[in-house]
Amino acid sequence: MRKSKIVITIITVFLCFKGIAQFNQNDEKQIVIGKVDSLYSKILQEQREIWVHIPEDFDNTKQYPVIYVLDASQNFYVITGMLKQLLPWQIPNSIVVGIINTDRTRDFTHTNVPFQRGHESETSGGASNFIKFIDEELKPFINNKYPTENNSTIIGHSTGGLFVLYSFLHHENSFDNYLAIDPSLWWDKENLVKETQELLNKGNRKEKSLYVAVANSIGKAMDTVKVRKDKTEPTEQIRANLKFHDLLVKNNKELNFKWEYFNNEDHGSVVIPAQYNGLRSIFSWFPFPEMWRFNTPKEFTSKQLTEPFQTHYKKLSIRMKREVKPDWELLNQVGFFMLDGHNLPKKALAYLELNAEFYPNQSKSFVALGNYYLSQKNKSEAIKHYKKAVEMDDNQEAQTKLKEIDE
Numbered sequence: 001m002r003k004s005k006i007v008i009t010i011i012t013v014f015l016c017f018k019g020i021a022q023f024n025q026n027d028e029k030q031i032v033i034g035k036v037d038s039l040y041s042k043i044l045q046e047q048r049e050i051w052v053h054i055p056e057d058f059d060n061t062k063q064y065p066v067i068y069v070l071d072a073s074q075n076f077y078v079i080t081g082m083l084k085q086l087l088p089w090q091i092p093n094s095i096v097v098g099i100i101n102t103d104r105t106r107d108f109t110h111t112n113v114p115f116q117r118g119h120e121s122e123t124s125g126g127a128s129n130f131i132k133f134i135d136e137e138l139k140p141f142i143n144n145k146y147p148t149e150n151n152s153t154i155i156g157h158s159t160g161g162l163f164v165l166y167s168f169l170h171h172e173n174s175f176d177n178y179l180a181i182d183p184s185l186w187w188d189k190e191n192l193v194k195e196t197q198e199l200l201n202k203g204n205r206k207e208k209s210l211y212v213a214v215a216n217s218i219g220k221a222m223d224t225v226k227v228r229k230d231k232t233e234p235t236e237q238i239r240a241n242l243k244f245h246d247l248l249v250k251n252n253k254e255l256n257f258k259w260e261y262f263n264n265e266d267h268g269s270v271v272i273p274a275q276y277n278g279l280r281s282i283f284s285w286f287p288f289p290e291m292w293r294f295n296t297p298k299e300f301t302s303k304q305l306t307e308p309f310q311t312h313y314k315k316l317s318i319r320m321k322r323e324v325k326p327d328w329e330l331l332n333q334v335g336f337f338m339l340d341g342h343n344l345p346k347k348a349l350a351y352l353e354l355n356a357e358f359y360p361n362q363s364k365s366f367v368a369l370g371n372y373y374l375s376q377k378n379k380s381e382a383i384k385h386y387k388k389a390v391e392m393d394d395n396q397e398a399q400t401k402l403k404e405i406d407e
Contacts, residue, residue, distance in 0.1 A: 051098035063149035070160035072098025185240035213274030302350035
């Protein structure tokens, strides 16, 4: 019983360690969540500042998805904080790139409207240049500095949300995931909404993830049924969003989207809950709930315990456009947890063999199998696996085990 508790503790500590990433501390004991960088844009003809957050356990030999965050001065801190809570089981470990504004109206709007809602907006209509800046200058800049992979997300709120949807409709291949929060689809008399159907008829967006959050900008005075008939300016924000929702539903067979209405949030307060729900939504394919079957292994066969790993990580590999594997140490710990904690040697072997299948080029996979067979008093199989580990890279642990067996 005591040995079982020790093994359970080891796995719990391992999972907690993997799940609780802490931000870096520098020599002055300051908590650092990112760094400021910049690049000159020939397209925009100006220097652009960016904020970059890299994973705590950053490894140059690995590749990371990139999350691009608009309005970085407001949203960068929140997104990096959410990653800290959602990793590693809910979303993939990612690099976050926050884009600081210079002319927000210019960059986020796709048509020129010199005067809008009582404000001067003479510079509006630069979204096509801004997406070109992201695709042709910012992305190569980030890709050259960091080990990124071909999986990217963009997050924007309000006019930033308008730009996200403009990108989704006009430049569907710029990103894999689009997260728009209470987008300003009222812009230019709902110009983007009016051209949505025609744009959806073009291109293939089935492999893209779209999340749209809409706030309650009408209060309790009017419900979403009545608001559709209203023509006043205070309701134009939500009316435009409702029309866009109808188009998404109409084309739902060709799209992968979630549209969420926050009845208790306004245009400002909706940002944080929508960012959290949005990240969970666009990465809904990432969590692996079947993994936890090892907590009650007697309810499942060896195949039922291990096959979900193969299925899930095959799907992840397709989504991430690269080979994705479960953590070696996790499978190893679970394997010996089956043995020492549950006294289920056949199921323990299934996990250890699965690890060797995922990591056939790592000698420690065969050392682990050797240790398993030695625990089962099967010296011949243990020797065979230890020898294989030695042949691969002169594994020292395997050599020590072989000497102990000979003695």
